[in-house]
Amino acid sequence: MPEGSTGGSRPETTPGSATAIPKNNKRRNLMELYPFPLPITPIYLPSITNNPLSWLVAGYAYWTAFPKLALFSDESRANQPSLTPVNCEYEYISSAIIFKVTSPSGMITLWRSGFFGKGSLSRSDPSWSTRTARRVMGVGTVLTSEEITNLRRQERMGFKNARDRVQQMELELRRLMSQETTPEKIIKERTAVLEAEKTKLAELRADLQKKPVKLATTPIDEEIREEDLQLVHPVTGELTQLEYLQLMPCEAVFLTLIGCLKVPALPTSWSVLQMVVSGSANCEELIRCIVYHHYRSLGWCVRSGIKFGTDFLLYKGGPPFTHAEHGIIIMQNQKGCRNTRWVDISGTARVVGGVKKNMIIAFVDVPEQDAYAKVVDGKEHDEVKLGVLYGLYKVTEVGYRRWVPSRNRE
Amino acid sequence: MTSLAEIVATNLVHYNLWTAVEDVVLSSRTVLCGAPPPTSVIATDSSTVLSDQEYVLPLLVSEKLTLATLDGIFREIAERRAGVRPEKVIGGILNTDGTVVYYFIWDGVAKPRKN
Amino acid sequence: MPAKCVPISLLNNTPLVFDLSHVKQLRELGVCGVLGGTLPTAPQQNVFLGLPLQLMVEDAMWLLEQKHAYLVPGRRLYDCLAATLLRQDILAIQAAKQEMTDEKTRERQEASRKFKIKVVELNTLKISKSELCNRIKQLEAEYLGEFKTEDLDEIIQDNSAFYFNNYQSFAESFNTPEMQHSLYLQLLANRGTDLVSSYQIYRHLRDQGYYLAPGLRFGGKFVAYPGDPLRYHAHLIVDSVQNYAESDIGMMSLVTNGRLATGVKKCWVIGGTKNAENKAKGEAGDLKTVESNATEQDVVCFSVEWAGFG
Numbered sequence: 103m104p105e106g107s108t109g110g111s112r113p114e115t116t117p118g119s120a121t122a123i124p125k126n127n128k129r130r131n132l133m134e135l136y137p138f139p140l141p142i143t144p145i146y147l148p149s150i151t152n153n154p155l156s157w158l159v160a161g162y163a164y165w166t167a168f169p170k171l172a173l174f175s176d177e178s179r180a181n182q183p184s185l186t187p188v189n190c191e192y193e194y195i196s197s198a199i200i201f202k203v204t205s206p207s208g209m210i211t212l213w214r215s216g217f218f219g220k221g222s223l224s225r226s227d228p229s230w231s232t233r234t235a236r237r238v239m240g241v242g243t244v245l246t247s248e249e250i251t252n253l254r255r256q257e258r259m260g261f262k263n264a265r266d267r268v269q270q271m272e273l274e275l276r277r278l279m280s281q282e283t284t285p286e287k288i289i290k291e292r293t294a295v296l297e298a299e300k301t302k303l304a305e306l307r308a309d310l311q312k313k314p315v316k317l318a319t320t321p322i323d324e325e326i327r328e329e330d331l332q333l334v335h336p337v338t339g340e341l342t343q344l345e346y347l348q349l350m351p352c353e354a355v356f357l358t359l360i361g362c363l364k365v366p367a368l369p370t371s372w373s374v375l376q377m378v379v380s381g382s383a384n385c386e387e388l389i390r391c392i393v394y395h396h397y398r399s400l401g402w403c404v405r406s407g408i409k410f411g412t413d414f415l416l417y418k419g420g421p422p423f424t425h426a427e428h429g430i431i432i433m434q435n436q437k438g439c440r441n442t443r444w445v446d447i448s449g450t451a452r453v454v455g456g457v458k459k460n461m462i463i464a465f466v467d468v469p470e471q472d473a474y475a476k477v478v479d480g481k482e483h484d485e486v487k488l489g490v491l492y493g494l495y496k497v498t499e500v501g502y503r504r505w506v507p508s509r510n511r512e
Numbered sequence: 513m514t515s516l517a518e519i520v521a522t523n524l525v526h527y528n529l530w531t532a533v534e535d536v537v538l539s540s541r542t543v544l545c546g547a548p549p550p551t552s553v554i555a556t557d558s559s560t561v562l563s564d565q566e567y568v569l570p571l572l573v574s575e576k577l578t579l580a581t582l583d584g585i586f587r588e589i590a591e592r593r594a595g596v597r598p599e600k601v602i603g604g605i606l607n608t609d610g611t612v613v614y615y616f617i618w619d620g621v622a623k624p625r626k627n
Numbered sequence: 628m629p630a631k632c633v634p635i636s637l638l639n640n641t642p643l644v645f646d647l648s649h650v651k652q653l654r655e656l657g658v659c660g661v662l663g664g665t666l667p668t669a670p671q672q673n674v675f676l677g678l679p680l681q682l683m684v685e686d687a688m689w690l691l692e693q694k695h696a697y698l699v700p701g702r703r704l705y706d707c708l709a710a711t712l713l714r715q716d717i718l719a720i721q722a723a724k725q726e727m728t729d730e731k732t733r734e735r736q737e738a739s740r741k742f743k744i745k746v747v748e749l750n751t752l753k754i755s756k757s758e759l760c761n762r763i764k765q766l767e768a769e770y771l772g773e774f775k776t777e778d779l780d781e782i783i784q785d786n787s788a789f790y791f792n793n794y795q796s797f798a799e800s801f802n803t804p805e806m807q808h809s810l811y812l813q814l815l816a817n818r819g820t821d822l823v824s825s826y827q828i829y830r831h832l833r834d835q836g837y838y839l840a841p842g843l844r845f846g847g848k849f850v851a852y853p854g855d856p857l858r859y860h861a862h863l864i865v866d867s868v869q870n871y872a873e874s875d876i877g878m879m880s881l882v883t884n885g886r887l888a889t890g891v892k893k894c895w896v897i898g899g900t901k902n903a904e905n906k907a908k909g910e911a912g913d914l915k916t917v918e919s920n921a922t923e924q925d926v927v928c929f930s931v932e933w934a935g936f937g
Contacts, residue, residue: 195516198572198608222519222610223527230526255935329525344526348610406609408573411883445866446880449846453887504844507674528936548936573878579899579927580872602934605878614934615885621835622930624862624894 132422139401139420141188141215141362187364188212190354192377199378201349201365209347217403217420218357219347224248226405226421230345238330238341261306268299350406351378351387352394359395359488372484383474384436389495393432393464396497407431410457411450413464429454430499434466451504461502469494517542520570520604523612536567538588540581543601544568567601569617573608586619632694634798635687636679636701637810640817642687643679643701650680656695657838658686659856683841683849684818685829691811692830697802698810707797735771742770821869828867828898831926837863846884847895863930864888868899871927881931889933898928 150160188208192201203209203219212218213227221228225248233249275292278284333342349357355378357363359371368374379388390413397404403417407429415426431450433442440446447463454461477491517535521544524530533546547564567589571577582601590597600618607613633649635642644650644660653660660680665672682690690696745766749759801810815822825848829839837851840861847864864884868874876897888895 193514195514195519195606196572196575198574198606200608200610220609220611223523234526327529327531329531333526344522350609353609406607406611408605408607408609408611408613408882409886411879411886440877440879445843445846445848446883448843449880449887450883452844452846453883453890456887456890523937571878573882575878576875577878577881578870578872578874578876579868579897579929582876582929583871583927603881603931604937605882612937613882614937615881616930616932616934618894618930618932620928620930621832621863621896622894622932624888624892624932 132419136214136217136420136422138215139403140360141211141218141357142360187362188357190349190357190363190365192354192365192368199351201351201354203347203349204343206343212347212349212357212362217405217417218353219349220406221345222348223345225251228345228347231341231343234330234333235341238326238334257310261303261310264299264303264306268296268303271296271299350390350394352391354378355391355488356395356398359485370484372488375488381478383471384434384439384468386432386440389432389434389466389468392492392495393430393466393497395492396464397430410453410459412454412461415459416462426459428460428462430462430464432464432466434468436468447502448504451502455504463500463502465498465500467496467498515542516570516572516606517544519606520544520568520612521546523604524568527612528614532564533568536589536592538585540584540588542570543585543589544570544604567598568604568614569601571603571605573605582617631795632802633690633696634699634704634795634801635682635690635696636699636704637813638701640813642682642684642698642814644682645679647678650678653680653682653690653695654855656690656693657833657836657855658682658690659838659840660686661841683829683839684814684822685826685839685849687814688826689830689833691807697799698807698814699798699801700806700810704797704801708794738770742766745770821867824867824869824899827900827926828865828896828928831898831928832863832865832896839865842866845891845893846887850893851896861893863894863896865896865898868897871899871901874899885931885933888931889935894930894932896928896930898926900925901927 150156188203188211189205190201190203190208192199194200202222203212209219209221209228213221217226220226221230223230224233227247229248271292275289275296278292279289333344334340335342349363351374354363354365355371355375358365358368358374365374368377375388375391378391379385394404394414397414397416403420405415405417405421405426407413407415407426410429412429413432414430416428416430417426418424429450431447433439451461473494474491477487477494480487480490482490521533521535524533524544524546529549530546531549533544536543536545545565545567548562548566569585585601586597589601597619600616600622603615603617605613605615633644633652635644637643643663644653650660660682662676662678663681664677664679666677687696687698691698746763749762749766754762801807829849832839832849832851837853838856839849839851840856842848842850842864845861845864847866849863849865850861851863851865852859852861864887866880866884868876881895881897884895884897
């Protein structure tokens with residue numbers, strides 16, 4: 103893997119990164135790092151005017167741009183999206199199918215241009231090898247987002263423990279004060295100590311709220327485990343790459359459709375789709391593909407919402423730019439499907455509302471099984487079929503928000 | 513072909529930094545047993561101390577889970593521990609995007625931990 | 628006073644309690660219910676609701692099973708009582724009520740006016756803040772004190788809606804086995820087949836001393852408090868599945884509810900009963916089946932929390 107391409111140069115992805123970059127700058131850096139919303143490279147051509155000279159210029163530009171259309175996977179351009187479809191394998195995990203991208207350049211291409219997939223051993227972008235290299239071999243200085251999360255959690259835990267201690271002291275003091283035999287002096291002493299502790303606690307709290315996470319100057323203090331040693335090649339000393347980029351089935355279908363992904367043995371997006379759906383018009387995976395396609399087509403970055411119990415999360419730019427704004431849950435016009443109990447909707451809405459996102463119910467009108475079967479068994483070309491099939495479904499959305507009459511009163 | 517248990521085990525060892533993770537083969541499925549990292553990053557208070565023998569139940573997000581299944585797993589683990597049911601197992605749920613989310617599943621009614 | 632059985636009115640198959648003393652009695656038993664009544668004169672106000680107290684079906688089932696209560700047909704009871712009233716009774720009640728309100732209101736207004744004048748006078752004096760507070764408190768007791776306590780008692784009596792001395796005896800006349808059985812079927816009528824399992828888990832938690840309340844706002848059937856909800860935060864969000872062996876808990880439910888519960892410092896409890904075939908008979912609403920088949924060992928439940936990693 104080329105040095106620095108796996109995530110070593112990704113300080114901007116993290117909110118509290120080491121070097122404090124001014125906000126505008128940071129935004130610009132992000133734009134530079136993630137210029138394309140899809141893994142498609144636009145080729146900018148000079149405009150053609152009445153001046154015959156511009157025709158020549160344009161002609162030349164076409165000529166030179168043409169070879170780029172069939173870019174080879176050039177290592178030096180690894181972080182540039184290319185029109186060469188990324189290779190992807192699939193396998194079954196009991197009843198589920200998973201799509202894997204293992205080539206480092208493919209992983210980078212798909213992540214950097216539209217935030218597709220998820221590192222199998224990372225929270226979002228595949229940063230496992232960077233993290234592990236530092237942890238095991240002490241290489242690299244920039245914190246990945248997972249490391250920052252961990253540090254934050256540790257800080258919060260420290261704060262909570264301190265808070266518990268102060269509460270204990272307070273209780274103890276109150277007990278002493280209620281006993282008349284307690285000498286005045288002891289109460290005074292204890293009160294002073296308690297006040298000092300409280301001040302410290304307040305400082306801790308303030309720190310938690312504003313302080314960016316400090317860059318650990320030394321490798322994070324953890325023992326090297328036996329499990330880690332097995333990762334390092336005994337001769338070359340290189341780290342085994344355990345991580346791959348996993349695509350959701352709906353991502354695999356979408357990326358194949360736009361020509362950015364190639365699954366050996368599954369030549370078209372239609373054949374990829376057939377691998378993941380059950381054959382009934384209201385198959386949940388099919389509906390997911392349609393809803394995914396719907397929001398991707400409208401320019402949203404769509405990612406899994408499992409952490410918040412939703413089907414998808416919608417990001418305006420992508421995870422490094424902003425937090426997700428909307429949580430999508432899917433509902434169909436069919437009986438006995440998921441998300442039809444008020445209790446469930448209410449619960450999900452609480453979770454989504456709790457992390458300050460909107461909850462959107464994507465309501466999907468599912469066609470009759472006959473209409474579905476007609477398209478599936480039809481004679482159209484595979485690539486056309488997918489469009490025709492998707493055309494049978496209609497997605498509308500409804501926003502849902504918890505409203506408490508006694509609180510949300512104007 | 514990789515098994516669900518292998519994927520969850522890899523996630524435990526190389527993402528969550530558990531050690532000594534081993535398969536425990538039960539009649540119906542394979543669960544895992546291992547030790548969480550000592551400087552645990554788990555957002556718990558002191559009341560939830562994780563042992564070095566935590567049981568993890570690998571699950572697929574699309575699979576059906578019944579009370580009987582869970583009950584059976586507690587029972588089978590108990591058989592290997594002189595009849596003592598573990599106080600909890602940790603459900604490791606693999607999602608279609610490769611995320612594994614972990615949930616404590618306590619046997620019976622549990623008191624929530626302080627946060 | 629030995630606690631009498633509480634009459635639970637069934638209106639539209641909904642269990643309601645109309646008497647404040649009964650509400651208190653139920654609360655001591657650990658059944659809180661939800662106050663749902665608005666004032667006839669200000670129906671749009673929806674913050675401070677009053678009588679009647681609405682119970683969950685499970686609450687009512689438990690109270691009946693424990694012989695703390697019996698059912699009365701709300702509509703019929705009301706009709707019976709109304710029929711016993713003579714026209715002059717009604718006029719007398721109305722007149723008495725009017726007079727009482729008028730007089731009380733006048734007195735209160737007068738007292739409140741005097742009190743305010745005194746407070747203004749106080750403010751012109753140069754005294755410390757704490758002294759001022761003390762003085763105001765004294766004045767309050769002096770001028771408004773009597774209204775505070777007395778009024779409350781009066782409201783309570785007034786609200787008992789039971790100018791009817793014969794209320795209790797009328798209600799008790801419905802406490803016959805046949806009547807109770809038919810009312811019990813009505814109580815269960817609006818609920819689906821999930822009732823048996825949800826009642827089992829309800830009772831399981833009640834037996835452990837939990838107070839239960841409806842849990843919709845937390846995405847569950849119940850929320851459970853370790854004591855009176857006025858003193859404690861809820862510990863559990865409770866849901867049940869119908870069939871121990873067959874029903875899918877739902878992986879998404881587990882994720883959402885586990886996450887939600889942990890976020891609000893609770894556990895999500897999912898429960899059900901073994902030996903589902905026996906229980907299925909209870910679906911018909913047969914009181915005896917529900918009671919006799921429900922043994923404690925049959926209830927199986929698990930508590931779910933987000934692990935905090937991963």
